Amino acid sequence: MTDILGLATIVTLYQPGNGIYELFDKVLVLDEGKQIFYGAMKEARPFMEGLGFACRDGANTADYLTGVTVPTERKIMPGYESFPRNADEILAQYEQTETRKRMALESDYPTRAGTIQDTDAFKESVALEKDPGLSRSPLTVSFLTQVTACVVRQYQIIWGDKPTLIIKQVSNLIQALIAGSLFYDSPSSSAGLFTKGGALFFSILYNSLMALSEVTDSFTGRPVMIKHKHFGYYHPAAFCIAQIAADIPIILFSITIFGIVLYFMVGLKVTAAAFFTYWISLFAITMCLTALFRAIGAAFATFDAASKISGLLISATVIYAGYMIQYPKMHGWFIWIFWIDPIAYSFETLLGNEFHGRTIDCVGANLVPNGPGYNNSNHQSCAGVQGAIQGEVSLTGDQYLHALNYSHGHAWRNFGVVWCWWVLFVIITVVATSRWHDASESGSTML
Secondary structure, three states: OHHHHOOOOOOOOOOOOHHHHOOOOEEEEEEOOEEEEEEEHHHHHHHHHHOOEEOOOOOOHHHHHHHHOOOOOOEEOOOOOOOOOOHHHHHHHHHOOHHHHHHHHHHHHHHOHHHHHHHHHHHHHHHHHOOHHHOOOOOOOOHHHHHHHHHHHHHHHHHHOHHHHHHHHHHHHHHHHHHHHHOOOOOOOHHHHHHHHHHHHHHHHHHHHHHOHHHHHHHHOHHHHHHHHHOOOOOHHHHHHHHHHHHHHHHHHHHHHHHHHHHHHHOOOOOHHHHHHHHHHHHHHHHHHHHHHHHHHHHOOOHHHHHHHHHHHHHHHHHOOOOOOOHHHOOOOOHHHHHOOHHHHHHHHHHHHHHOOOEEEOOHHHEEOOOOOOOOHHHOEEOOOOOOOOOOOEEEHHHHHHHOOOOHHHHHHHHHHHHHHHHHHHHHHHHHHHOOOOHHHHOOOOO
């Protein structure tokens, strides 16, 4: 760390071995509060031996230097009995050495005129290289340049993990084919109400579950991001924006493959307006949920806590989206979850997009009486279909939506709400990411 970061490290060690001692550039020996030696590590032992202090065979150099200051520990070479023995005398000998003069020159280096000029020139060159708006910041380039560099880096990371990228896209296609076969060619009559709703809900559910991986990814890349932040490479906000920029084309590609296969296999409304409304709504909710789980990952210090919260949130948002428990049947004390659930807003948009303007004929068990001989619609009525009027054998899609407390007119309101949630989650991610720090900065850690 000292070499890599260019730090000056001062260490006190008790009985270090020669392997540790030789890692240091300089050594300081104190005796009675006086500096009896300060200089290069390799010069300390020869200096003491020149004063007559013998080093025992096999002794560590650090132990030898420590023993010099202890009268009962040190050993005197024959013929040196009259040489200096106390701290003042050893210090007087040290003051006359070339080592002392060289150390004095090094300590005076920062205050020399030439050094001051070089320092000022260096500061000026750094100031010229830095962006004018970052004069007091450790960052050196503009925010736009940071974002550009982070976007390039993010794409390089994705491209460097091509197997994962390919597996995700193939998985999207397979899941779309499986789901499309389950809901294949759902009828436009009352028999297809629940299956079409299920296909639309699965579109959101599958992409919600795929977004859960953001929690894991947040912890995988965290150590590197913290180091880059400390080195002043870029601001965490630039990193977050780069992640979003990398998300957009990949999510667009994923939902396009998934959406085209599922939409047309199920037999949803075949108009350009309906399909692209479905497509853009699916893109919005996928971006929103990706930002949600990324925010959860960024906000928690441990994966254990983040995974628990993300599991709780996905359960609550899915259950109270309006499909598993329809809005009219929700209990009052939990209905607030529906109103803050981005999935609920997106699901209303998809249902409204599909059923608005349709006429839904009641068939099978939803038409009473039914069976042989009951062919006169004047004596039949819809049954078991929400929104149906007694005595009618069909209902409009808007009647069905109204019974669920939905409206096609809420489509663009819902679209805006989803993006508002996305903005909030991005802000949380930026704030939380800016507060990331090394574990060593948190003080002691229990292992």
